[in-house]
Amino acid sequence: MTQTAIPFVMMRGGTSRGPYFRRDDLPEDLDQLADVLISALGSGHPLNIDGIGGGAAVTTKVAMLSKSDDDWADIDYFFAQVSVEEQLVDFKPTCGNILSGVGAAAIELGLFKPQGDRTEIKIRAVNTGAQVRAVLDTTGKEVTYEGTTEIAGVPGTAAPVQLTFMGVVGSATGAFLPTDRLRDTIDGIEVTCMDVAMPIVMARAEDFRLTGYESVAELDANTEFFARMEAIRLKAGELMGMGDVSKSVTPKFGLLAPAKNGGTIATRYFMPWKTHPSMAVTGAQCLASCALTPGTVADGLLERPIDNPATVVLEHASGTIDVIVDYEQNNGFKLNAAGLLRTARKLVDGMVYVPKSVWAKES
The missing domain is CATH 3.10.310.10 (Diaminopimelate Epimerase; Chain A, domain 1)
Structure with missing residues (x-):
């Protein structure tokens, strides 16, 4: 085979969409990882015609998940923002909408087992160090996607995902007010x-x-x-x-x-x-x-x-x-925690392919 197959699940998380991968199914080196994500999503073309991106910044987002070795967290969530028209990947930020799908994706990818009809998953946002509690509906010990919760920017309704964010102040710069001034x-x-x-x-x-x-x-x-x-x-x-x-x-x-x-x-x-x-x-x-x-x-x-x-x-x-x-x-001002209600839905699972010239994964 002239291409490398990478397992993934495509999720809508909040008002964003993108592939969710197991981190250990991807290159460890960030430069090589960027090349793989650019190829997989078709970055560099306004329609992402040669990949699975959707031609908009909210549809060229990537989540990479792994079991956490952190004392607090269950799942590590590593985010990448892939550019639509430029072949660039930014690993600095995180994305809370894509995070809305992390709990469900972790279960779908076999990284976490449902706890009952309601499952709480503690997530560490690797890019920023934020701690997030996600609570989702897992009736019958399966992820439930259908429900009556509506969020602006997404048609229809779905099952709710409750998110509570902690440790988010100064997550990128180390300070609530990075310039030390209110204005x-x-x-x-x-x-x-x-x-x-x-x-x-x-x-x-x-x-x-x-x-x-x-x-x-x-x-x-x-x-x-x-x-x-x-x-x-x-x-x-x-x-x-x-x-x-x-x-x-x-x-x-x-x-x-x-x-x-x-x-x-x-x-x-x-x-x-x-x-x-x-x-x-x-x-x-x-x-x-x-x-x-x-x-x-x-x-x-x-x-x-x-x-x-x-x-x-x-x-x-x-x-x-x-x-x-x-x-x-x-x-x-001191923020202790912020809570939001989101929804998520599984769209596709399977394999995404990149040329072996981009990455020839060792078996």
């Missing part, structure tokens, strides 16, 4: 640079002469805005201690505006070179934390919840997402 001014725009589950540069939509309610298509067509946003993002990356981020998807970028549909605050999230069609799970935690923190660019855009835990309802391009935030405000 910075870059190119005349006030921003808040924050690292909670995902490092994000956040600004008010009105400062870019936007409403914050634009559609994904309207934003993606606004090349002037994207050029200005990217210039700010690159400078913010330096200020956040992340170095040259020109080829990295982090930090991400977010816009804030007053809610108009009954939520807490309106948001738009960028991946960062395209507008996210809905909302990232990791991004939602950082945006919610910014909304709850006095002194950030969110000031004046919302009436801050006073309950603890607080439910922060983020309006986004496809609807809303609720983030339940357990936090403290005694000596500055």
